Amino acid sequence: MNLLQGRHAVVTGGGRGIGRAIARALAGAGARVTIVGRNQAALDHVVSEGDAHGAAVADVTDPDIVQAAIQTVVSRHGPVDLMIANAGSAVSAPFMKSTPAMFQQMLDVNLLGVTNVTHAVLGSMTERGFGRIIAVASTAGLKGYPYVSAYCAAKHAVVGFVRALAQETATTGVTVNAVCPGFTDTDLVAESVQRITAKTGRSREQALNEFVKHNPQQRLISPSEVAEAVLWLCSEGARSVTGQAIVVAGGEI
Structure with missing residues (x-):
């Protein structure tokens, strides 16, 4: 499939999880893909x-x-046509234990x-009259969850930024859009499940239920499902879609 033939895509946080799935999907559609991250070996x-x-x-x-990294990748592969801002992280704590530093980090x-x-x-x-900017936000950018107030605040800000810039x-x-996945089957969720089991003594199934219970389909989202939404937003057929927060969450929102 050559849907994106000739396009240069950059995916931040492309070394694993959703970012890697997005990179794979874009490359499979013919784009030239550069991934950005902090871990050279993973990249x-x-x-x-x-x-x-x-x-x-x-x-x-x-x-x-x-800025320096983008200049480097442009010199190697040409101007960036598709920017997928996927890099992110989450921390969990009750609000009264969420420090200003934690909010700043998020x-x-x-x-x-x-x-x-x-x-x-x-x-x-x-200048070139074409571009796709897609932020991978979260359902936490559209609703609240307990014990992640700093993360929710930051992801709500991302959705607001997307709507304004569009x-x-x-x-x-x-075009400028956000994709908002629910809890997704990535290393981050797996690590969270391990922390829950270690702290509470619950089984893995009981811990995992804390995540899938939010999804009416009662399952984790696959990274490839998020990647398919990004792929569509990059296509010519989505040229009239801008300022949107596309939810991939089994009906949660």
């Missing part, structure tokens, strides 16, 4: 297995490092990690 492994064509090490919370990674990469590519996209870019040929 190199993804490239060696054919799920991406190149990689760059960068911390998305640092705007100067992001905003730095989940919000500024999106705005920094957007700053680095939007000018070129606008209005600014509506006549430029650039």
